[in-house]
Amino acid sequence: MKIPLLDLKAQYKPIKQEIDEAVASVVDSQHFILSEEVTALEEEIAAYTGAGHAVGVASGTDALILALRALGVGKKDAVITTPFTFFATAEAISVVGATPVFADIDPETYNIDPDKIEEMLRDTVKAVIPVHLYGQCADMDRIMDISKKYDLKVVEDCAQAIGAAYKGRKAGSFGEAGAFSFFPSKNLGGFGDGGMVVSSDAGLTERVKRLRVHGSQRQYVHTEVGYNSRLDSIQAAVLRVKLKKLDSWLDRRRAIARRYDEALSSPGITTPKTAEGGTHTYHQYTIAAHDRDSLLKYLNDKGISARVYYPVPLHLQPCYKDLGYKEGDFPAAEKASKEVLSLPVYPGLSDENIDHIIQTVRDFHRQGG
Numbered sequence: 322m323k324i325p326l327l328d329l330k331a332q333y334k335p336i337k338q339e340i341d342e343a344v345a346s347v348v349d350s351q352h353f354i355l356s357e358e359v360t361a362l363e364e365e366i367a368a369y370t371g372a373g374h375a376v377g378v379a380s381g382t383d384a385l386i387l388a389l390r391a392l393g394v395g396k397k398d399a400v401i402t403t404p405f406t407f408f409a410t411a412e413a414i415s416v417v418g419a420t421p422v423f424a425d426i427d428p429e430t431y432n433i434d435p436d437k438i439e440e441m442l443r444d445t446v447k448a449v450i451p452v453h454l455y456g457q458c459a460d461m462d463r464i465m466d467i468s469k470k471y472d473l474k475v476v477e478d479c480a481q482a483i484g485a486a487y488k489g490r491k492a493g494s495f496g497e498a499g500a501f502s503f504f505p506s507k508n509l510g511g512f513g514d515g516g517m518v519v520s521s522d523a524g525l526t527e528r529v530k531r532l533r534v535h536g537s538q539r540q541y542v543h544t545e546v547g548y549n550s551r552l553d554s555i556q557a558a559v560l561r562v563k564l565k566k567l568d569s570w571l572d573r574r575r576a577i578a579r580r581y582d583e584a585l586s587s588p589g590i591t592t593p594k595t596a597e598g599g600t601h602t603y604h605q606y607t608i609a610a611h612d613r614d615s616l617l618k619y620l621n622d623k624g625i626s627a628r629v630y631y632p633v634p635l636h637l638q639p640c641y642k643d644l645g646y647k648e649g650d651f652p653a654a655e656k657a658s659k660e661v662l663s664l665p666v667y668p669g670l671s672d673e674n675i676d677h678i679i680q681t682v683r684d685f686h687r688q689g690g
């Protein structure tokens with residue numbers, strides 16, 4: 322039995338007609354850029370996240386970059402973030418000319434540890450980017466308290482966590498801005514790249530709107546140097562169809578996670594922990610195992626796609642050599658990078674698939690790893 326890590330064809334099949342009609346309607350209109358579809362999606366995401374305002378951009382990476390730019394983060398500034406995330410989080414900081422400063426993670430949730438943020442504070446730090454990794458929110462109460470105390474801006478990296486809640490509020494509604502990715506594999510994924518900045522601050526979102534069209538508010542008048550970073554209407558049309566299904570897909574992910582939790586929890590395996598007050602959306606179902614590499618090979622050999630997110634923490638990336646970090650600086654992130662393993666958890670996974678994955682993991686341990 323072959324089980325992929327994600328099966329987008331299975332997701333598309335039951336909604337094919339609705340999606341195809343939505344795409345055809347954009348094609349008929351011939352309005353491909355920043356059309357009413359994009360505006361409608363912006364309004365729907367603004368309401369869904371509770372942030373109030375939303376601006377569609379070309380990718381999740383751009384959402385981070387434009388949010389930082391709109392907040393005035395640039396050269397001479399430092400931005401604290403986690404070393405245990407996808408590269409784009411730190412890359413966005415570098416692209417705006419600022420310096421990433423890493424703070425270690427909580428070993429149980431894999432999200433940035435608020436105590437470590439406080440340890441890394443210095444005069445140049447202007448902002449924090451907590452990443453809601455694997456689909457659950459970072460400790461936003463503490464992070465917002467710290468940011469208020471030290472006057473820091475907060476940009477939430479919500480790329481993996483659309484729909485995740487923390488103490489009744491949704492990801493993206495805590496900080497000055499939230500950045501979402503609609504990369505096809507995300508829990509809400511388009512048919513190509515796409516992203517969105519959300520914020521409760523109308524002024525900030527106006528600035529992001531300017532930045533996404535070359536820093537111009539009126540055609541051919543440029544008040545600042547910006548970007549070409551617009552969301553395509555076809556992406557918006559696809560995403561609007563999928564957004565209606567999102568909550569039921571997240572429920573299914575949680576149900577699969579419950580089955581894994583019950584079946585896999587054992588001395589050899591640490592199942593993912595949901596932080597108090599949070600609801601996990603399981604963008605990834607990520608276990609930790611001391612013998613991770615052998616388990617990964619075993620699963621892959623048996624036709625089960627499992628993957629490591631992320632094998633190299635960002636402070637050890639070759640491009641960040643000049644930042645002066647070394648192995649041992651962030652023990653929790655380094656340990657996680659050696660032990661984590663994500664299992665298939667997409668909504669279309671059948672009960673038979675789930676049983677097979679559970680059985681295969683158990684077989685591995687029965688055979689002594």
Ligand SMILES: Cc1ncc(COP(=O)(O)O)c(C=O)c1O
Pocket residue numbers: 380381382383406407409410452478480481501502503504514515516
């Ligand atoms: C945590 C995180 N941040 C940022 C991004 C960047 O998003 P995108 O690929 O849409 O640019 C991703 C996804 O790829 C991500 O997982």
